[in-house]
Amino acid sequence: MLKRGLRRASPIIFGTISGCSRNETRLERYARCLNNQAQPAVITARTAPESISASSDISSKKPSTLPNVDAGLDKLLHKVVQNRSLNASRLRHPETENDGLRLNLLGLPKYSPLFNPVSMRVSLPASEMVPLRERLLSIDPASPLQTLVDVLRDVSLLASVARGRLIEDYAFTTFVQLLQQKLQSSEEASFPQLHTMLQAFQSFHFEQLAHNHETSNILRNILDRKCMEALPMLTNHEAFILLDLWYLSSCSRLAHFPSFFLSKIKPSLTSMEPEEIVRLLFAVMLQRSADAGLMLTIERLILPHLSTFTASELAVICAGFFKTQTSPGSDLVDKLSNRLLALDGIVLQNDYNVTMYAKFLSRYAMPSLHDKIQKLLLKIKPHTENLSVTSCGHLGSLLETTLQADEDFLQRVAEKLLSKWPDVRLKDMAKITKTCAFLNFRPEFKGVDFFEIVKESAEKLLDVDTISTFPSKLVELLAALAQMNVFSTHLLGYLEKPVFFRNYSSQAKSLLADDDLLKLHYAVQLDFPDYELPVVPEKLLESTLRNKEMRDGPLNTAVASMQKGLETLLQDSDKHASKKSVAVLSPLPYAESVLVVRLKDFSPIPLPPDLITSKQRHLLRKPPSDHTCSVILYHPWWSYSSPLHKATGYREMKIRHLQALGYNVINVNQIDTQNLTFVQKIKMLRDRLFFEKYDTRASVIAPEKPGNILTSTVNFSASSERKVSIRDFV
Structure with a gap:
């Protein structure tokens, strides 16, 4: 019909x-x-x-x-x-991040010649309005290539009104096979011919033919080959336009031409203008991989021009390094940060640009740049109402990276998330919730806890299809809620569905959230015992823990030093029992190893063998019920956020879980022991082990001031010449 x-x-x-x-x-x-x-x-x-x-x-x-x-x-x-x-x-x-970066560059006049400027939606004279199918079947095989190119162009235009249903039959397939034979047997196609055919292919691939259609694959393969053959005769500008058409056809990584072009372009890099280098980085970004030598040359060439690049160009530079996972030199990161600080605050309102700045700096900024990043965030803060939830989420991740718990900024980000409900993505919900949980920031809105609001809203918003598509994001969201002791039976129920872990395990390794999955599994066991089913199946739990052990680094030198000091200290009481009473083990499988010591009446007694040498790595290690086991929990400087030296949510969760198992917890902070000698540290451990009183209800050292967990930790500021700030380590 x-x-x-x-x-x-x-x-x-x-x-x-x-x-x-x-x-x-x-x-x-x-x-x-x-x-x-x-x-x-x-x-x-x-x-x-x-x-x-x-x-x-x-x-x-x-x-x-x-x-x-x-x-x-x-x-x-x-x-x-x-x-x-x-x-x-x-x-x-729908428009993606890459589309946004492309449109931002097209807003700059100098980039117009480097992208495809011509629309295929052209008009045709009435004389060409012949039945489409008859025209396809009436082509003379001896016709020149240009005739077939013109027919292909006109077919894509005429077929568009039917959205492809007229060309999904043998007539169009026969025509494409004829075109394939002509391209294989004829001389090299010219740039105008390639340009027209690629535009027609873009129309077919997106709006008319299914992506897995046989004819679409034939067209793509033959055009891909002809583009590579024509590359030596093309100018850089012409090659960039063809690259853009491959991108618009959603085939940047299906076709071989883009990667072939990048492999041949390196010798001519030094003769390129700065805008051509940025355009090249956009092409590199789309491939998501690049030769290390190419990226090194690009970095060297753009360094002198960083101070002149616009906000959109800087965003593409950030995307080029971030999406190819190429680590830039510290000089480039430093100069790029300076350039961002010099930009007008108004230009820092573009979602795509701000997102790429945040991603780049979160991954590559060294601690020495954290102050600059904080200044940049303060510059962007007044404009957060003009940014999307996604951009605000990535800016929140920057706070997490720099350990700067700017509560006013976090409040704005949390408000942004709630104000856009229910039009928010699971990704953004998980990211913002995770940032607030990590920085231990618990805002309230009209007297209701933020995490409770997120939980109830997620229960109404999420469905099986969304969760099956983004299983790792659900894990991140639930782990963030669990970190703040908030649980949902309804959301945990999604993990019981067979499709969930099947989809989760089939993801690329870079997309897995194994650490969050382990935190969630054991948090449910310890904090939410009403949920009786295991969160993670035992077989998957074992493999996840094995992978974690392979990723774990060596034992922290401070923990090893304390172990040696404790053994020396306890030898005076009982030389034989001193070594058996001290051990480094992992009571919480999701966390790092800690120092465990067992004392009774000021004397060391051996730790239970099954506590030290448990063969079942997935089980929690509970101490004897006589409250004789203490955990010396060492907290490095990244366990706190500035400017209030507030403990992170992850640190508080570990303490809560160790207490729930029955351990006495002694917190040793790097910030307080940085200037102490080894002898002073041993003396500190002796005082904490033998002379401090414990709160029998919480099995933790009684805090000097209620409500602040830092007051229950070792405090040696009086023993030092000066107070140590976290900025000493940033």
């Missing part, structure tokens, strides 16, 4: 309809214009050029009004538009 409807149609001029919503499909735009009898829509016609240069611009013809269309096509269009299910699978993907 679709074919018959188009054949009965009067001559139609297809083009870009002005004044239409960007979210409308071309069919919807066309049908809307059919209904608009009082004020007919205007179509801007564009002509496909015979020859296209890298910097050419296509001028528009005079606008023409939409002609009358017979009732058959009118009825057909209404039917297709109303049946949303027919069109849903063919709509172009």
Whole structure:
């Protein structure tokens, strides 16, 4: 019926309809214009050029009004538009981060020649409105290549009104096979021919043919090969335009041409202009991998120009290094940070740019740059209301990286998340909740705890499809809530579904959230015993713990030093029992190893053998019930956030879980012992072990001031010449 409807149609001029919503499909735009009898829509016609240069611009013809269309096509269009299910699978993907970075560059005039400037939505004369299928079948195999290129272009335009249903048969397949033979047997295709064919392929691949359609694969492979053959004759600008068309076709990593181009471009890098280098980085970013030598050369070439780049160019530079996982030199990171600080605050309101700055600095900024990052965050803070939830989430991650618990900033980020409910993604929900939990920031909104609000909202918002698509993000969200002692039986129930762990395990390793999965599993056991089912199946739990042990580094030297000192200290009481009463083990499988000592009546007694040499690594190690086992928990400087030296949420959770198992917890802070000698540290341990009183309800040293966990830790500021600040280690 679709074919018959188009054949009965009067001559139609297809083009870009002005004044239409960007979210409308071309069919919807066309049908809307059919209904608009009082004020007919205007179509801007564009002509496909015979020859296209890298910097050419296509001028528009005079606008023409939409002609009358017979009732058959009118009825057909209404039917297709109303049946949303027919069109849903063919709509172009929503705008992504890469699209945003590309559009930002296109906003700069000097980048217009480096991207595809020509639209394929051109008008056709009425004389060419012959039945599409007949035209495909009537091509002479002896026709020159240009004839086939023109037909391919016109087919993509004429077929668009039917959204591809007319070309998904043997007529179009026969034509593509003929084109394939012609391209294989003819001389090299020119740039205008490649440009036109790639634009047609973009239309087929996105709007007409299914991505796995056989004809689509044939077109892609032959065009890919011809682009690589033509590369030696192309200018850099022409090659960049073809790269852009491959990206717009969603084939940057399916085709070989982009990576082939990057492998051949290195010798000519030194002759490129700065904007060409940035454009090249955009192409590198799309590939998500790059030769180390190429990135090193690019870094060397852009360094002198960093102070002149705009906000959009800096974002592409950040994306190029971040998405290829290439570590830049400290000089580049430092100069880029300085340039960001010099930018006007108004330009720091672009979502895509801000997101890339945050990702880049979170991964590559050294502690020496944390003060600059904090200044940058203060500069962006007044503009957070203009940023998206995603951008605010990444800025929150920067606070986590720098250990700067700016509570005003975090309050704004949390408010942003709640204000956009329910139009938020699971990714953003998990990221912001995780940041607040890590920095131990617990805001309230109208007297209700933020984490309780997130839990209740997630219960209403999330469904099986979303969770199956992003299983790691659900794990991150639940682990963040568990860190703050908030649990949801409803959300935990999603982990019981077989599809969840099947999808979780099938992800790439970089997407797994194994550490959060372990935290969640044991937090449920210790803090939420009402949930009787295991969070993680035993087999997966064992493999996850094995992987964790492989990732764990060597024992912290401070812990090893304390172990040696304790053994020496306890030898005076009982030389034989001293070594057996001190051990380094992991009572909490998700956490690092800690120093455990057992004392009774000021004398060392041996630790139970099953506590030291447990063969079941997935089990929690509980001490004897006589409260004789103490854990000396060493906290490095990254266990606190500035400026209040507040303990992180992860540190508090470890203490809570050790206490729940029955251990006495002695907290030793690096910030307090940094300037102590070895003898002073041993004396400190002796005093804490033998002379401090414990709160029998919590099995922890009684705090000097209620409500602050730092007061129950070892405090040696009086023994030092000066107070030690966390900034000494940043």
